[in-house]
Amino acid sequence: MNKTLIASVIATLLTSNAAIASDETTELRKVITQQQEVLKSLEQRLNETEKKLEATADQVEVVAESEGGMFANTTIGGYGELHYNNYEDQDAKIDFHRFVLFFGHEFSDSIRFFSEFELEHSLSGDGKPGEVELEQAYVEVDINETISSKVGLFLIPVGLINETHEPPTFYGVERNGVEKNIIPATWWEAGLSFNYKPVGGVSIDGAVTSGLEVGDDFKIRNGRQKVAKATAENLAYTGRVKYTAITGLELAATVQYQTDITQGGNNFDAPIDKADATLLEAHAVYQVNDFSVRALYARWDINGDEAKALGRDEQTGWYLEPSYKISEKVGVFARYAEYDNNAGNSDSTAVESTSVGVSYFLHEDVVLKADYEDLGGSKDSKGFNLGFGYQF
Structure with a gap:
């Protein structure tokens, strides 16, 4: 009897444990199944995230390629100036004198391109007062650490205004009459030039270029051909030495020689002899704190009976x-x-000019100008000028 009872109890317990184990196994399988579904969901989300990251990376690469591609080393700049001129015995005039754009590009650390494109007097064309001009378009190559070369269309290395003439860089609304009528700024030619820096603060320039072609009036400014199907029978040879080793001081001298400034007399009614011409220019700039002074001298000597007869x-x-x-x-x-x-x-x-004026800088690259000028000598007039200019 007792043995039978004990056996029954043991059997009951075994049966209960088996049932419990079966229930636990079923529950565990449900949990595992749920976890597997969660893992699948997470894996799907991870795949979607990876795709989004890849798309973002591709877009970043496209932008990077755009920023670091062919335009990465290209620069744009320019300047402009608006003038108002009011002189006695003349009608007052307002003129957007110059609108200029610069385009440059670095092909490598040693080869670069620069250009200057200008619209003068707002309108150009037949019967219009202005011109569209290409003033610079050259490639510069660094041959070594001390020597570089330019080939193309570039500014002649002479004077103070010719190479640096953005409005915020000089005083006065209009460019001074000496550098306008004698040098004559702005003056560019086509050819080949070299720059040599033997020591710090010393620069030597040499250039072989197209030259001037004056008419029978022998006015230098009118002789600029601007490299527009320019006559090049007689070239020009230019050299300059510049010294800037002392802080605040610039000393420079330029000489140019042209074998025939008339280019064979194409603009003369009758045959003439050759008129070789030499330009000498020297200038000094000295700045101490907020005070500065500029001084410049320029002179042309032209051979030939025709120029001598005119006093030119x-x-x-x-x-x-x-x-x-x-x-x-x-x-x-x-x-x-x-x-x-x-x-x-x-x-x-001689034309004598006395000027006083003020510049107000809204920004170091944006300036308002006003000046008063009293003209004497062969010209007798006086008046004032107002101007606005910028560079970037």
């Missing part, structure tokens, strides 16, 4: 310009200048 075998000019920066935004200047395109004769034909 010698053409000279000079000016002296002190200035003072009152504050970061305000600068004042005074200038006395003389130039004479008929210096070879005995008459008093």
Whole structure:
């Protein structure tokens, strides 16, 4: 009896445990199944995230390629100036004198391109007052650490204004008469040039280029051909030495020689002899704190009976310009200048100019200008100029 009872109890317990184990196994399988579904969901989400990351990476690569591609080393700049001129015995004029764009590109660390494209007087074309001009378009190559070369269309290395003439870089609304009528800025030619820096603060330039072609009036400014199907029978040879080793000081001298400034007399009614011409220019700039002074002298000597008969075998000019920066935004200047395109004769034909003015800098690259000019000598007039200019 007792054995039978014990056996029954044991059997019951075994049966209960088996049932419990079976229930636990079923529950465990459900949990595993649920976890497997969660893992599948997570795996799906992970795949979607990876796809999104790949798409984002592709887009970033496209942007990077765009920013680091063919335009990565391309630069754009420019300048412009608006002038208002009011002189006695003349109608007052307002003129957007220059709108200029620069385009440059670095092909490598040693080869670069630069260009300057200009619209003068707002409108160009037949019967319009302005011109569209390509003033610079050259490739510069660094041959080594001290020698570089330019080939193409570039500014002649002479004077103060010719190579650096953005409005915020000089005083006065208009460019001074000496560098306009004697040098004559802005003056560009086509050819080949070299720059050599033997030591720090010393720079030597040499250039072989197209030259001027004056007419029968022998006016230098009118002789600029601007490399527009320019006559190139007689080339020009230019050399300059510049010294800047002392802080605040610049000394420079330029000489140019042209074998025939008339290019064979194409603009003359009758045959003429060759008129070789030599330009000499020297200038100095000295700045101490907020005070600076500029001085420049330029002279043409032209051989030939035709130039001598007009008194234009010698053409000279000079000016002296002190200035003072009152504050970061305000600068004042005074200038006395003389130039004479008929210096070879005995008459008093020099133009004398006395100017005073102020520049107000809204920004270091944006300036408002005003000046008063008193003209004497062969010109007798006075008036004032207002201007606005920028560079970027």
